[in-house]
Amino acid sequence: MGSIRLNKVSKIFGELKVIPSIDLEIENGEFVVFVGPSGCGKSTLLRLIAGLEDTSGGTIEIDGRNVTSEAPAKRGLAMVFQSYALYPHMTVRKNIAFPLKMAGEEQAVIDRKVAEAAKVLNLTDYLERKPGQLSGGQRQRVAIGRAIVRQPTAFLFDEPLSNLDAALRVTMRLEISELHQQLGTTMIYVTHDQVEAMTMADKIVVLNRGNIEQVGSPLELYSRPRNLFVAGFIGSPRMNLIEGAEAAKHGARTIGIRPEHMTVSTTDGAWKGTVGVAEHLGSDTFCHVHTESAGTLTLRTAGDAMLKHGDTIYLTPDERRIHKFNNEGLAV
Amino acid sequence: MARSVSTSRRITFTVVAWVIALILFFPILWTIITSFKSEGDAIAFPPVFLNFHWTLDSYREVQERSDYLLHVWNSAAVSFGSTLIALLISIPAAWAMAFNPGKRTKDILMWMLSTKMMPAVAVLVPFYLAFKNLGLLDTKLGLIIILTMMNLPIIVWMLYSYFKEIPGEILEAARMDGATLGKEIVYVLAPMAVPGIASTVLLNIILSWNEAFWTLNLSASQAAPLSTFIASYSSPEGLFWAKLSAASTLAIAPILVMGWFSQKQLVRGLTFGAVK
Numbered sequence: 001m002g003s004i005r006l007n008k009v010s011k012i013f014g015e016l017k018v019i020p021s022i023d024l025e026i027e028n029g030e031f032v033v034f035v036g037p038s039g040c041g042k043s044t045l046l047r048l049i050a051g052l053e054d055t056s057g058g059t060i061e062i063d064g065r066n067v068t069s070e071a072p073a074k075r076g077l078a079m080v081f082q083s084y085a086l087y088p089h090m091t092v093r094k095n096i097a098f099p100l101k102m103a104g105e106e107q108a109v110i111d112r113k114v115a116e117a118a119k120v121l122n123l124t125d126y127l128e129r130k131p132g133q134l135s136g137g138q139r140q141r142v143a144i145g146r147a148i149v150r151q152p153t154a155f156l157f158d159e160p161l162s163n164l165d166a167a168l169r170v171t172m173r174l175e176i177s178e179l180h181q182q183l184g185t186t187m188i189y190v191t192h193d194q195v196e197a198m199t200m201a202d203k204i205v206v207l208n209r210g211n212i213e214q215v216g217s218p219l220e221l222y223s224r225p226r227n228l229f230v231a232g233f234i235g236s237p238r239m240n241l242i243e244g245a246e247a248a249k250h251g252a253r254t255i256g257i258r259p260e261h262m263t264v265s266t267t268d269g270a271w272k273g274t275v276g277v278a279e280h281l282g283s284d285t286f287c288h289v290h291t292e293s294a295g296t297l298t299l300r301t302a303g304d305a306m307l308k309h310g311d312t313i314y315l316t317p318d319e320r321r322i323h324k325f326n327n328e329g330l331a332v
Numbered sequence: 333m334a335r336s337v338s339t340s341r342r343i344t345f346t347v348v349a350w351v352i353a354l355i356l357f358f359p360i361l362w363t364i365i366t367s368f369k370s371e372g373d374a375i376a377f378p379p380v381f382l383n384f385h386w387t388l389d390s391y392r393e394v395q396e397r398s399d400y401l402l403h404v405w406n407s408a409a410v411s412f413g414s415t416l417i418a419l420l421i422s423i424p425a426a427w428a429m430a431f432n433p434g435k436r437t438k439d440i441l442m443w444m445l446s447t448k449m450m451p452a453v454a455v456l457v458p459f460y461l462a463f464k465n466l467g468l469l470d471t472k473l474g475l476i477i478i479l480t481m482m483n484l485p486i487i488v489w490m491l492y493s494y495f496k497e498i499p500g501e502i503l504e505a506a507r508m509d510g511a512t513l514g515k516e517i518v519y520v521l522a523p524m525a526v527p528g529i530a531s532t533v534l535l536n537i538i539l540s541w542n543e544a545f546w547t548l549n550l551s552a553s554q555a556a557p558l559s560t561f562i563a564s565y566s567s568p569e570g571l572f573w574a575k576l577s578a579a580s581t582l583a584i585a586p587i588l589v590m591g592w593f594s595q596k597q598l599v600r601g602l603t604f605g606a607v608k
Contacts, residue, residue: 102510146509
């Protein structure tokens with residue numbers, strides 16, 4: 001089991017309210033991603049759950065048990081750190097065995113579990129090496145190995161892929177998702193990368209300045225953002241946000257339209273504009289279009305679209321996909 | 333041209349470095365040479381450098397008059413003992429200050445260091461009386477206690493700066509893995525800090541070995557380490573230069589050998605944190 005419930009959890013460092021008050025429920029077996037810009041409190045929230053920081057208020061329950069004042073090791077959670085945090089003086093084998101050794105397991109049990117974990121993570125050939133002799137991806141796998149041997153009730157990942165190069169990040173992302181499917185254990189994953197959030201999560205928690213902006217499945221957040229912050233944060237390229245007369249036509253303070261929800265024409269349409277920069281990615285083309293009435297908009301169109309700098313084009317939004325926001329920035 | 337300029341500069345620097353090194357080393361060299369002279373040659377004027385009658389008489393007399401090995405044993409016991417105790421106290425102290433600093437941690441560190449700035453003689457009388465009343469005068473235990481106290485601030489400072497270099501996440505990982513505080517220190521912190529701890533230990537042994545003020549004042553014969561042994565050859569008449577030199581050479585030999593073999597470690601230790 002691995003359900004986690006946060007009840008009015010807050011964290012204050014001196015004068016600074018990092019987390020004012022958060023309520024959150026995480027179901028057993030869910031893959032939950034905390035996402036938000038730097039300094040939004042997502043890592044602090046994870047560390048509060050882990051027990052590496054003391055809460056300033058509220059309670060944390062794991063499987064219905066109040067663990068608010070329990071030591072990290074007593075909570076039955078395992079954590080994978082951004083810097084991997086491997087023990088540099090121990091071999092891979094000893095690194096993975098460490099939590100078992102601390103738990104006082106018998107040597108035979110330790111050997112068996114380490115061998116199993118190494119097999120799952122393709123580390124069998126590296127067991128006698130030290131972390132310094134491994135690549136970034138291998139180190140990350142050792143860190144994951146150290147976490148899975150304990151059979152924790154939940155895994156906590158603190159930006160585990162941000163030190164890896166782009167290609168490896170994609171591979172490891174898949175490996176972690178596969179691991180989640182194999183083990184079925186609750187995972188909480190912190191990242192500032194919304195692509196990671198969208199691709200891995202069952203449930204995304206969008207944080208901003210220590211507050212939860214929205215909780216939902218990736219598609220829910222994408223298609224029904226609750227406010228301007230979520231609208232701008234989820235989706236790549238960002239949603240176009242338009243104010244003024246164009247928004248007033250729809251009876252809103254601000255309207256939002258995603259780059260992929262506009263059609264392009266060279267003859268007529270809602271917004272006339274000229275192409276500033278056209279980025280040809282092969283699969284897609286991203287165009288920054290300077291329009292007369294709606295400001296600069298980002299357009300996502302087919303990869304073979306022959307648009308270039310200086311072209312005059314017309315953009316038409318898909319009316320059903322227009323997001324409307326009121327004066328408070330909330331979706332209406 | 334540039335190349336020849338840099339070559340001549342290199343030669344100049346090398347020569348200057350050698351001259352400075354020889355000036356620094358000369359007193360030790362002179363002590364060693366003098367220890368092989370007769371008392372007459374030792375005070376001859378103008379001084380004789382190498383062309384004298386080489387003799388081991390001074391060493392023989394020194395060994396006859398006092399038990400060299402006893403003093404070596406005392407020196408070793410006192411310096412290793414005080415280092416061990418200081419380490420047991422300072423590892424947890426430095427751990428706390430490096431990884432769980434409070435508002436006053438910096439102040440405490442500065443205060444600890446400031447105690448080293450006080451002249452030791454200022455507290456000699458109270459310490460002497462306390463030692464006398466506790467029966468610690470001229471005992472190895474007494475010397476171990478005083479040297480531990482004297483060197484503790486430096487050890488805490490050195491270990492603190494080593495520990496600061498260790499990423500806190502690794503210790504947090506150990507905590508998540510179920511390590512108790514003690515296990516965290518024994519299995520994770522200490523092995524990672526081994527180079528730092530080793531150079532701290534070396535420096536502390538050398539400092540304790542060479543310490544003279546407290547050992548001279550608080551020991552006489554039974555617990556006398558090598559510093560007291562040397563001092564016993566310095567008489568107001570000053571007529572025993574050769575024997576004094578022989579005693580000094582014997583006293584510095586062990587630590588010189590140890591320093592020689594560990595100089596790499598020592599230099600690293602002393603410059604650690606200064607350059608990254």
